[in-house]
Amino acid sequence: MVLEDGIRRFAARSAIDMHVHVTEGTGAAGRDPASRSFQQAAASYFGSDAQTTVGAIADYYRGIDISCVVFAVDSESATGRTPVPSEEIAELAAEHADVMIPFGSVDPWRGAVALRSARRLIERYGVKGFKFHPSTQGFEPNDTRFYPLYEVIQSAGLPVVFHTGQTGIGAKMRGGGGIRLKYSNPMLLDDVAADFPDLTIIMAHPSVPWQDEGLAVALHKQNVYMDLSGWSPKYFEPKLVTYVKRMLTDKVMFGSDYPLITPQRWLTDFAGLGIDEDATRKVVKDNALRVLGLATANPDQQ
Numbered sequence: 092m093v094l095e096d097g098i099r100r101f102a103a104r105s106a107i108d109m110h111v112h113v114t115e116g117t118g119a120a121g122r123d124p125a126s127r128s129f130q131q132a133a134a135s136y137f138g139s140d141a142q143t144t145v146g147a148i149a150d151y152y153r154g155i156d157i158s159c160v161v162f163a164v165d166s167e168s169a170t171g172r173t174p175v176p177s178e179e180i181a182e183l184a185a186e187h188a189d190v191m192i193p194f195g196s197v198d199p200w201r202g203a204v205a206l207r208s209a210r211r212l213i214e215r216y217g218v219k220g221f222k223f224h225p226s227t228q229g230f231e232p233n234d235t236r237f238y239p240l241y242e243v244i245q246s247a248g249l250p251v252v253f254h255t256g257q258t259g260i261g262a263k264m265r266g267g268g269g270i271r272l273k274y275s276n277p278m279l280l281d282d283v284a285a286d287f288p289d290l291t292i293i294m295a296h297p298s299v300p301w302q303d304e305g306l307a308v309a310l311h312k313q314n315v316y317m318d319l320s321g322w323s324p325k326y327f328e329p330k331l332v333t334y335v336k337r338m339l340t341d342k343v344m345f346g347s348d349y350p351l352i353t354p355q356r357w358l359t360d361f362a363g364l365g366i367d368e369d370a371t372r373k374v375v376k377d378n379a380l381r382v383l384g385l386a387t388a389n390p391d392q393q
Contacts, residue, residue: 100189107379110320110346116175149187162194169229181216224254225274233282250291277305284312296321320346
């Protein structure tokens, strides 16, 4: 009953931000030199130096009446960064179930360990989805070596977010911090969507410079969605706005990329695009409720 009440309160809020980063944990995550250097480069790129804990995020989003999906990314094998543990995020998010829902992350290069971690996050910690960042984790999403991970997530009926397009992580660092943008071409997810038709895939961001590829995959594959985080809507290209208004109205979702972009800024700029009320309602909330499996918990639909 407590969980159901939490879901009701979560769904009752004015919007759902599908893309929020936890950058600070209670342990070593974020404090080692590798993590700090990447955080500082991202802060310079986006013009934001805010660092976020689960508790601070919950207080902030509760204050603006918006629910949020939170996660960190485990990219330790590729970058040497100490991750904020998904277990910690899930445990703390459970204390804020009225406003927050946790996604997990596992390092795909850890093989059988990653599989065990994914199962544990689902079964013991109750994460509601997973996040992968192919560029910072250094892998091609359609490499079949990683398919067992997708099988675990698909079997659990959970959605998975993949970063697409360019990234501010590593930007302006020497050699981009060793991060390769090519791994985040959304066309690589076309194979994953075809091979795992029951896996709900969310492409994070407008996929620049491969926006056309991202739109094509989302339009063609029934199980592929997009969150529009990482860019202020006032910078959306006209073609993307047209797809949001027409062809992909039921498949695109609000995401801010907080703390790099605030949800208030994103929503204010989105309101200036001239998108009608029905489509706006779907983008800022209703589509996310369906993807998260919470549509029946929406009080407006009771």
